[in-house]
Amino acid sequence: xxxxxxxxxxxxxxxxxxxxxxxxxxxxxxxxxxxxxxxxxxxxxxxxxxxxxxxxxxxxxxxxxxxxxxxxxxxxxxxxxxxxxxxxxxxxxxxxxxxxxxxxxxxxxxxxxxxxxxxxxxxxxxxxxxxxxxxxxxxxxxxxxxxxxxxxxxxxxxxxxxxxxxxxxxxxxxxxxxxxxxxxxxxxxxxxxxxxxxxxxxxxxxxxxxxxxxxxxxxxxxxxxxxxxxxxxxxxxxxxxxxxxxxxxxxxxxxxxxxxxxxxxxxxxxxxx
Amino acid sequence: xxxxxxxxxxxxxxxxxxxxxxxxxxxxxxxxxxxxxxxxxxxxxxxxxxxxxxxxxxxxxxxxxxxxxxxxxxxxxxxxxxxxxxxxxxxxxxxxxxxxxxxxxxxxxxxxxxxxxxxxxxxxxxxxxxxxxxxxxxxxxxxxxxxxxxxxxxxxxxxxxxxxxxxxxxxxxxxxxxxxxxxxxxxxxxxxxxxxxxxxxxxxxxxxxxxxxxxxxxxxxxxxxxxxxxxxxxxxxxxxxxxxxxxxxxxxxxxxxxxxxxxxxxxxxxxxxxxxxxxxxxxxxxxxxxxxxxxxxxxxxxxxxxxxxxxxxxxxxxxxxxxxxxxxxxxxxxxxxxxxxxxxxxxxxxxxxxxxxxxxxxxxxxxxxxxxxxxxxxxxxxxxxxxxxxxxxxxxxxxxxxxxxxxx
Numbered sequence: 001x002x003x004x005x006x007x008x009x010x011x012x013x014x015x016x017x018x019x020x021x022x023x024x025x026x027x028x029x030x031x032x033x034x035x036x037x038x039x040x041x042x043x044x045x046x047x048x049x050x051x052x053x054x055x056x057x058x059x060x061x062x063x064x065x066x067x068x069x070x071x072x073x074x075x076x077x078x079x080x081x082x083x084x085x086x087x088x089x090x091x092x093x094x095x096x097x098x099x100x101x102x103x104x105x106x107x108x109x110x111x112x113x114x115x116x117x118x119x120x121x122x123x124x125x126x127x128x129x130x131x132x133x134x135x136x137x138x139x140x141x142x143x144x145x146x147x148x149x150x151x152x153x154x155x156x157x158x159x160x161x162x163x164x165x166x167x168x169x170x171x172x173x174x175x176x177x178x179x180x181x182x183x184x185x186x187x188x189x190x191x192x193x194x195x196x197x198x199x200x201x202x203x204x205x206x207x208x209x210x211x212x213x214x215x216x217x218x219x220x221x222x223x224x225x226x227x228x229x230x231x232x233x234x235x236x237x238x239x240x241x242x243x244x245x246x247x248x249x250x251x252x253x254x255x256x257x258x259x260x261x262x263x264x265x266x267x268x269x270x271x272x273x
Numbered sequence: 274x275x276x277x278x279x280x281x282x283x284x285x286x287x288x289x290x291x292x293x294x295x296x297x298x299x300x301x302x303x304x305x306x307x308x309x310x311x312x313x314x315x316x317x318x319x320x321x322x323x324x325x326x327x328x329x330x331x332x333x334x335x336x337x338x339x340x341x342x343x344x345x346x347x348x349x350x351x352x353x354x355x356x357x358x359x360x361x362x363x364x365x366x367x368x369x370x371x372x373x374x375x376x377x378x379x380x381x382x383x384x385x386x387x388x389x390x391x392x393x394x395x396x397x398x399x400x401x402x403x404x405x406x407x408x409x410x411x412x413x414x415x416x417x418x419x420x421x422x423x424x425x426x427x428x429x430x431x432x433x434x435x436x437x438x439x440x441x442x443x444x445x446x447x448x449x450x451x452x453x454x455x456x457x458x459x460x461x462x463x464x465x466x467x468x469x470x471x472x473x474x475x476x477x478x479x480x481x482x483x484x485x486x487x488x489x490x491x492x493x494x495x496x497x498x499x500x501x502x503x504x505x506x507x508x509x510x511x512x513x514x515x516x517x518x519x520x521x522x523x524x525x526x527x528x529x530x531x532x533x534x535x536x537x538x539x540x541x542x543x544x545x546x547x548x549x550x551x552x553x554x555x556x557x558x559x560x561x562x563x564x565x566x567x568x569x570x571x572x573x574x575x576x577x578x579x580x581x582x583x584x585x586x587x588x589x590x591x592x593x594x595x596x597x598x599x600x601x602x603x604x605x606x607x608x609x610x611x612x613x614x615x616x617x618x619x620x621x622x623x624x625x626x627x628x629x630x631x632x633x634x635x636x637x638x639x640x641x642x643x644x645x646x647x648x649x650x651x652x653x654x655x656x657x658x659x660x661x662x663x664x665x666x667x668x669x670x671x672x673x674x675x676x677x678x679x680x681x
Contacts, residue, residue, distance in 0.1 A: 053574045077580035084575060090436060091570050091625040104568060105580035110628060111564035112353055157579070 002029045003065070004161055004193050005050060010059035012042075012049050019045045021217040022059070027210075029160075032187050033195045034204040036228075037214035038238050043197045044165055046214070050195065051082045051163050064160060077105035081154035083164040087146075092137040095149050099125055102156030124155040128182055144175035151182060155190075162186065164196040168203065176200070180207050205229055205253040213237050229253040357629055364636035368418065371643040375414040376406055379650055408541070414643055415545045416537050417660065420601045421611055421642020422635040423552050425619075426559060427598045428612020429634045433566040433627060434590050437499055439675060441612040442598045445499070446506030448607035450480025451599035453510050456517050456529060458603070470551075473603035477595040480506055532606040536659040537646050540604070548604055555597040556635050562586060563627035570625070608642075608661045610668020615641050617675065 005027040012020040019042045027033045035043045048054040049061065052068065061068040064079055071079070081102070089098075102124070103117040113121075125131040128148040133141065138149065147167055154162055164183070168176040180203055183194050198204050204211055204225065211228040213220040215237045221228045231244045234255065247254040377388045387402040424442065431440035442448045454476020458469035487502040518529060565586045568576040573583050601608070615638045616630065623629050645663040652658070 048574070051578050053577050073577060073582045074580040077578060080578065082575070082578035084572075087571055087575060089571065090438065091620075093567075093570075093625055097624075097626060101568060101571075101579065104564060109561060109564060111567070 003027070004029050004063070005195070006060075006062040006065075008060040010049065010056055010061055012045055012054060012057045014045075019217050020049065023217075023219060025212065025219065025222060027193060027195060029193055030187060030191050031193055031195075032183065032207055032209040033193070033212065034208035034210075035195070035197045035212045035214060036199070036201055036204050037212075037220070040216075041214040041237075042217040043214055045217075047082075047163055047165050047195070047197050051080055052076050053082075074105050077157065077159075079159055080161045080163060081157035081159040083147075083150050083154045083162065083167055085166045085169055086143075087150060089138045089146075092139050094134070095125070095130060095136055095138060095141075096121060096134045098138050098149060099130075099152045099156050102153040105157060120158065121152075121156050124152040125149075127155060127186075128152040144171050144178070147171060147175070147179060148182070151179070155186065159192065161193045161195060164194070166197050166199060168198065168200060176203065183207065201229060201234070201255045202247075202252075205247070205255070206249075225253055229255060353626075353628060357632060360623060360629055361632045361636060364633055364640065368636050368640045368643070371640045371647075372414050372418070375417070375643045375647045376410050378647060379405065379410055412540050412542045412545050413537055413646065415542075416540045416548065416605065417642040417646040418639035419545065419548050419552060420537065420605055420608060421615070421638040421640070421645075422556065423597045423601045423638075424608060424611040425615035425634040425638025425641070426556065426612075426631065427594050429616040429627070429630055430559060430566070430590050430594045431612070432616060433569055434587065435499060436570060436572070438617070439500060439613070439672065441610065442594075443607055443609035443612065444507075444672070445480075445484055445503040446510060447477050447480050447484070447595060447598060448602055448609070449507050449510035449514070450483075451477035451595075451602040452533065452607045453513055453517075454479075454599070455532075455603045455606075456514060459525060459529060459532075460517065460521065470600055470603040473599040474596055477599040477602070478592075480510070481591060481595050536661070537605050537649075538657065538659075544604060548600060551600045552597050555593050556631070558589070558593055560628075560631045562590060563631045566590070566627040566631075567625075606659070606661065609665045610672065611638060611642060611645075611664050613675070614664070614668050614671055617671070 003026045005025075007026070008024050010020060010023040011018065023046065035046060037043050045054065049056045050063070052071065052073070056068065063071065063076070068076075093101075099121045100113055100117065101111070103113055103120065104111045107113060107117070122131065125134060128151050130145065130148050130152055133145060133149070138146065141149065151164075151167070162183075167179050167183075171179065183196065184207055186192050187194050208225050210223060211225050212222045213228050213233060220237045221233045229244060231242065234242050234244065241258040243256040243258060245254055245256070246252070379388075387400075388406060390402075428441040431442065431445065432438055434440075451473035454472040454474070455469050457476075458472035461468075461472075463469050463472065484499070484502050484506055487498075487505070514533065518526065521529065565576070565581050568579050568581050569583075569586070571579075577583050615634055619630055619633045619637050623633055642660070642664075645667070646660040648663045649660040650657045652663075
């Protein structure tokens with residue numbers, strides 16, 4: 001059983017607006033799967049449906065070979081953990097307390113943690129390199145530190161699948177690479193399947209094992225980075241002029257933006273070439 | 274990566290023994306001597322507590338913090354239960370001290386010595402002081418404890434649920450909503466229990482629904498819109514209450530007005546018993562959900578992905594809290610701001626973990642209310658004032674401070 005997430009004709013709508021249209025995809029165990037696509041293409045919605053935040057409308061959705069509706073919140077939380085883009089924390093938990101909360105789905109209602117749980121939390125903090133911040137209050141941390149704390153919390157949940165919604169969106173360059181490297185290590189050392197929504201096609205090209213390009217709730221292209229990140233597909237999906245070549249590092253695609261040439265700013269598509 | 278020692282991974286900081294202890298002891302002795310010179314038990318109390326209220330509060334905070342640090346949950350063993358227990362015992366002690374003060378002091382002049390004798394049974398029973406203590410002060414103090422506990426817990430739950438540090442039953446208008454229900458009950462001539470109580474609960478549920486509908490956009494309940502909705506609900510309920518009062522002509526009028534200000538004076542053991550039976554199970558239920566409240570602080574979506582059944586938990590929290598608040602309101606009127614002051618104070622001292630805060634709010638809220646009621650009984654030269662006046666005088670400025678702080 002190597003397929004961890006499997007959907008058939010999955011649809012979802014907010015009110016009358018259909019945001020996901022008949023998506024059929026399968027994600028393999030141990031994949032670094034990155035979902036890209038323009039704003040409003042349904043990336044985040046897909047993420048929310050898979051994480052169980054939104055109930056899917058139509059279609060089949062299976063997590064680890066079991067249909068979604070057979071999961072309770074708790075059993076689902078043991079299979080999947082979720083790292084949102086930015087969590088506003090208004091209450092001053094310490095880093096350790098927050099990471100320990102990741103143990104909740106494995107514990108009783110009161111969440112009384114045992115020695116083992118603290119051990120797991122420590123390991124998770126060491127893994128993301130925030131063990132030095134253990135005593136600090138979460139509202140005193142920088143964005144990059146905070147993101148690593150939330151990833152530690154997600155690791156502490158001991159999931160088989162980890163979902164991340166644009167984890168690098170508000171981070172500086174070093175932190176972006178750091179977070180992505182962390183995910184790569186998580187995949188390799190712990191065999192966790194990573195599913196990530198990203199806006200950064202270059203990071204996606206470098207780290208993704210497989211990519212999914214969405215537009216208007218439909219699959220434009222899915223497969224290896226070099227299959228998805230081609231000039232024509234990207235231009236069709238994003239509607240702007242792009243250069244696609246090989247990165248100076250070799251073996252990766254590189255996508256470069258071309259200023260001032262966007263299809264929907266009054267130009268015909270033929271004008272671009 | 275070198276392995277870190279357990280101490281470095283401690284969950285809660287250990288404070289060194291602070292230097293303020295001798296300073297505090299000296300100051301307290303000085304105050305006590307001054308108070309002795311004035312020669313009255315009430316003035317001793319005020320010199321200790323009231324002489325400089327901000328300073329006293331500050332020191333009180335430091336004391337609590339010190340004790341909290343003495344009972345740390347550290348490192349090797351995850352003893353959250355032990356921490357909960359230690360803090361609860363500490364606050365229980367404070368509550369008992371406050372209750373003792375409340376029993377010993379009152380508007381009856383010169384009764385301090387007599388009260389002690391009566392309390393410890395060294396005096397023949399049936400005296401005047403005996404009656405005052407056991408028939409008037411004792412039920413009143415128990416009522417204050419229950420009301421304070423329920424209201425601070427109510428505030429704590431609303432703050433977690435709405436992720437708004439300014440949420441509180443009174444500010445959100447839920448207290449006045451159940452107040453309207455209760456007034457209807459009084460005017461229709463129901464008994465306090467279950468008639469007025471049921472009407473108050475209905476009133477609070479209606480306002481709660483109104484509030485949620487008014488303030489919710491698509492999915493999220495925003496901070497400002499919630500507060501604004503609360504202001505509007507309060508204004509509307511206030512007008513409705515004024516209307517009800519203006520058409521009431523008979524003797525019930527005085528009762529209603531006094532009750533509206535948050536009055537603890539009219540009670541007996543029967544009422545206290547009924548209130549205890551209704552709200553103590555709520556305390557237990559809320560403690561059971563305290564870890565879910567922790568997770569809720571990270572937002573509904575995050576809480577969901579961490580295994581919380583949001584719909585069920587939210588519904589239970591809202592209904593139980595409204596039930597609890599309306600039970601207290603039907604007994605003694607809308608007492609304001611208790612749910613704001615205590616959760617903030619306790620969070621400042623013990624941190625934001627709700628497994629600690631729920632029991633702490635029950636005990637600390639009780640203590641606070643007993644002390645406020647004590648002030649209300651002893652401050653005026655003649656008669657007494659409703660305890661709600663004191664809680665509002667302390668709470669409203671704090672609300673403004675918090676509002677300014679969260680605005681930053």
